[in-house]
Amino acid sequence: MKKILFLLLMIFSMSNLFSQEIALLKYQGGGDWYSNPTSLPNLIAFSNETIGTQIASQPATVETSSPAIFEYPFVHMTGHGNVYFSDEDAKNLRDYLLSGGFLHVDDNYGMNSYFREAIKKVFPNQELTELPKSHPIFNQFFEFPNGLPKIHEHDAKPPQAFGLFDKDRLILLFTYESDLGNGWEDQEVHQDPEEVRLKALKMGANILHFVFTQN
Template identity: 25%
Template sequence: MKLKHQMQITEHATRNTSHASRITLPCLLLAILLTPSAFPQVADDKNATFFMGRIRYSSSEGNDCPGVGQDLMKLVSRASTIKVQEERRIKLTDAELYETPFLFMNGHNDFVFTEAEIANLRHYLSRGGFFFASGCCTNPDFPKAWRREFGRIFANEKVKPIPYDHLIYRSFYKIDRVRCLNENRDIQLEGLFYQGNLVAVVCEDGLCCAFSANGTCNAGKGISPEEGQKLTLNIAVYALTH
């Protein structure tokens, strides 16, 4: 059974994005009031309202750019009154998967999911879970593999670019366009949809690396640290409100 929760977006976000919406997995109820002036700390609290699962998968133990996940959690914490727990590292075959409404994955290299991992992802995403992935250091091998593997999850659903008129670019900050630092093109998120709902997002341009590791990972490539923080926060807010 899916649970319902309420979320109120402050005037920091666009007015038309405040609404009640669905998520999440069984046994978790989120009630969040975003406020730009609140700066709670990341808490190692078993009763924390929100926690993130960092995926350990076939070619990684979740150690690629190890500080990125924690920096992502701190970013969410600083922008909200939500209580945030330390990240947990889980496999797609772990029972804890279904108690974790927000999954994060990153990496540098190619990877392949097992059939069991694909089946669990199908179950997880079709029941309200959300998956966010960020390639490390703008390496193209990881996002290429992610598109291929996530294209296996739902019949007739492939990973595709998310246009700039999608609500994910308005969920907290109003983002009209993000330019690549080292190429003449826009940065664009890509996603997997299920029954019209966006359930998984990837950015090939080192999105989280942009504001982690003291900005040394991307080193002038991909997305800027400032835009990286904004876009990542939009993704997190969108995941928690849909």
């Protein structure tokens, strides 16, 4: 029933020029899932203005185990700390992703090891795979020939984008050492130059467009 509902929602969404809501994931473990509060609203506004999406201006918040997650074609996850998925969380998230959903995980610095351990509970037989610079997600409305852009410097490591796939469909994107969400925030939060914020917003719009058209 959940899968049928999700497919109907996706068909309805596409017929209305991407008109839908997206959601922020509220997960267990103590990590600050609520960090970067202005990031998604700013990304939505930018995407609606530049690439023609019609996404509700404020994202919803959805818990990992909630059936409501099936209402959202795109779910965003971020934070700095611990991530924990219960058995119920893991099953619900797996069902969601395999039935057409998409999860974007943006490491806000410090969640890498915790997320990698948690996602093994969801997909124990899969490994995160680095996306090549030629992947279509980097060449949607905006071109990023060098792959994922660097937004914030933390450990002097290059930005990397990792994915999980269901056959040929990308179902999860993990952006690491880039900190896109910080770039989406209001300018006064991190004092980023406008060209840096614009890179982050363009990459975010690419992700949204890729998710909607891939499905």
